[in-house]
Amino acid sequence: MPRLFTRRTFFNTTALAGSAFAVPNLLLKGQNAAGKRLRLAQIGANGKGLSDTSYVTLEHDIVAMVDVDQKRLDEAAKKREKYHVDANQAPPRPPKLYTDFRKMFDEMANDIDGVMIATPDHTHFLAAMWAIKHGKHVCVQKPMCNTIWEVRELHKAAKEAKVITQMGNQGRTMEGQRLAKEWIEQGRIGTLKEIRLHTNRPIWPQGPIDKVQAPTPEGLDWDLWLSSTPMEPYFELPKDKQTKRASSVHPFAWRGWWAWGSGALGDMGCHIMDATFSILGQVIPTKIEVESGPISDLCAPNWTKLKYHMPASEKQPAMIVSWHDGQIDGKPNKPEKHEMIKDDTWAKATSGMQFIGTDGLVFEGDAYCKSPRIYPDEAYTQARMDLGSGKHKKTEARSPTPDNPQLEWAHCIVNGGLPSSNFDYSAALTEFVLLGNLAVRSQQAISWDKDAMKVTNVESANQFVKRPSYRPGWGV
Numbered sequence: 001m002p003r004l005f006t007r008r009t010f011f012n013t014t015a016l017a018g019s020a021f022a023v024p025n026l027l028l029k030g031q032n033a034a035g036k037r038l039r040l041a042q043i044g045a046n047g048k049g050l051s052d053t054s055y056v057t058l059e060h061d062i063v064a065m066v067d068v069d070q071k072r073l074d075e076a077a078k079k080r081e082k083y084h085v086d087a088n089q090a091p092p093r094p095p096k097l098y099t100d101f102r103k104m105f106d107e108m109a110n111d112i113d114g115v116m117i118a119t120p121d122h123t124h125f126l127a128a129m130w131a132i133k134h135g136k137h138v139c140v141q142k143p144m145c146n147t148i149w150e151v152r153e154l155h156k157a158a159k160e161a162k163v164i165t166q167m168g169n170q171g172r173t174m175e176g177q178r179l180a181k182e183w184i185e186q187g188r189i190g191t192l193k194e195i196r197l198h199t200n201r202p203i204w205p206q207g208p209i210d211k212v213q214a215p216t217p218e219g220l221d222w223d224l225w226l227s228s229t230p231m232e233p234y235f236e237l238p239k240d241k242q243t244k245r246a247s248s249v250h251p252f253a254w255r256g257w258w259a260w261g262s263g264a265l266g267d268m269g270c271h272i273m274d275a276t277f278s279i280l281g282q283v284i285p286t287k288i289e290v291e292s293g294p295i296s297d298l299c300a301p302n303w304t305k306l307k308y309h310m311p312a313s314e315k316q317p318a319m320i321v322s323w324h325d326g327q328i329d330g331k332p333n334k335p336e337k338h339e340m341i342k343d344d345t346w347a348k349a350t351s352g353m354q355f356i357g358t359d360g361l362v363f364e365g366d367a368y369c370k371s372p373r374i375y376p377d378e379a380y381t382q383a384r385m386d387l388g389s390g391k392h393k394k395t396e397a398r399s400p401t402p403d404n405p406q407l408e409w410a411h412c413i414v415n416g417g418l419p420s421s422n423f424d425y426s427a428a429l430t431e432f433v434l435l436g437n438l439a440v441r442s443q444q445a446i447s448w449d450k451d452a453m454k455v456t457n458v459e460s461a462n463q464f465v466k467r468p469s470y471r472p473g474w475g476v
């Protein structure tokens with residue numbers, strides 16, 4: 001396929017708007033799509049990419065897999081084959097394997113309908129933008145990107161290209177999140193007045209960490225892993241910071257570094273703040289207050305306490321949403337427990353959400369709002385009886401594929417409709433989450449003007465809205 005553009009100018013060229021790549025090559029709406037198998041590519045094939053592939057590989061064709069770590073790529077390709085064998089299906093045609101997603105688009109863009117992305121956070125923007133500019137539908141893991149500027153740019157590009165989008169926050173497809181919203185809107189806990197959120201993350205090293213230079217692991221293309229971030233030698237964590245799962249930055253432990261991850265907040269916020277964002281009417285906070293453990297220019301802190309000031313929406317009054325993460329002096333950094341939650345239930349809640357109303361609360365002790373319950377018990381019993389008898393009003397649209405955002409996305413490409421966490425929703429959710437990191441990184445309360453995309457009271461905080469630089473070759 002002839003290359004129509006140089007990588008340097010990829011995102012800047014307006015000529016793309018009129019090129020063959022500007023519109024999806026497959027929208028399928030209005031066509032006879034029954035039984036249509038999509039041709040999908042997975043960028044970031046191992047780690048979360050493995051399970052994302054498993055959610056769609058029986059119904060659709062994985063035609064390409066990309067991973068910058070050859071060993072992990074080969075392992076992912078084998079496991080993908082095993083999903084079929086375990087389901088008593090003939091092994092599928094093997095996907096083409098790549099270590100550089102740009103090469104994949106160069107060689108086989110015309111053979112791909114949609115792209116799933118599960119790389120570390122810093123590469124979501126690049127990989128998704130390359131896909132969108134080739135007219136591909138995209139399903140991007142959470143957080144959509146790790147800077148607000150990238151989130152906004154990606155959202156804009158996807159809208160212009162009219163592709164079907166999804167973020168991988170699975171809670172958004174679940175029944176529990178819908179029930180929690182309906183219970184609150186239907187007055188089961190009186191008037192909602194406060195929301196308290198928490199998580200035990202980080203369960204990987206955070207706080208100021210030194211880099212210990214180390215040989216690049218065999219098979220890993222470190223230059224491609226860094227992608228558009230500045231070149232630097234491969235490194236491990238100091239011995240006293242290493243854990244069984246995290247000894248170097250790749251895989252997994254990149255989460256704690258601002259350049260590649262977004263800390264515990266960015267990692268879990270798109271899950272734990274999701275129901276809140278939906279219930280409060282998708283409003284963006286105006287101010288965020290912060291307290292945290294020590295940070296460095298490079299790493300997120302070990303613990304954080306945030307207060308998001310949420311404006312009123314059509315359905316809910318203005319209120320404070322608090323966020324607690326990590327551990328302080330070896331003890332979980334949890335918010336105040338509502339008196340109605342039993343101690344043993346609270347002790348087990350490694351993550352959680354308390355939606356506190358004037359007459360009770362809705363509580364969920366995990367990250368996704370899969371199985372929320374109401375306190376007091378009588379209100380919960382009544383709500384369940386009303387659900388059983390059909391008295392409960394189901395006002396929220398249900399997902400055709402609960403718990404499976406990847407398959408929901410593919411379903412919408414084939415059959416029409418919008419995925420639950422399409423970018424119109426998930427871009428604003430991700431912005432809501434990432435705003436907390438602007439406060440953390442500037443170590444003071446920030447006021448946010450969403451129309452201007454600007455922190456109005458601390459000029460220095462604005463340096464964190466956009467990545468400071470992009471290496472050439474990635475099209476930005």
Ligand SMILES: NC(=O)c1ccc[n+]([C@@H]2O[C@H](COP(=O)([O-])OP(=O)(O)OC[C@H]3O[C@@H](n4cnc5c(N)ncnc54)[C@H](O)[C@@H]3O)[C@@H](O)[C@H]2O)c1
Nearest residue numbers: 044046047048066067068069072118119141142225251252
């Ligand atoms: N929705 C969820 O529940 C959930 C759970 C875990 C992770 N995630 C998200 O999934 C993403 C990946 O997380 P993870 O835990 O799997 O990380 P990981 O480091 O374990 O795996 C990432 C994989 O991507 C590969 N990779 C890195 N850069 C790449 C590039 N430029 N091109 C292609 N492949 C590249 C790595 O080699 C690795 O195999 C993150 O954004 C994370 O937040 C979501």
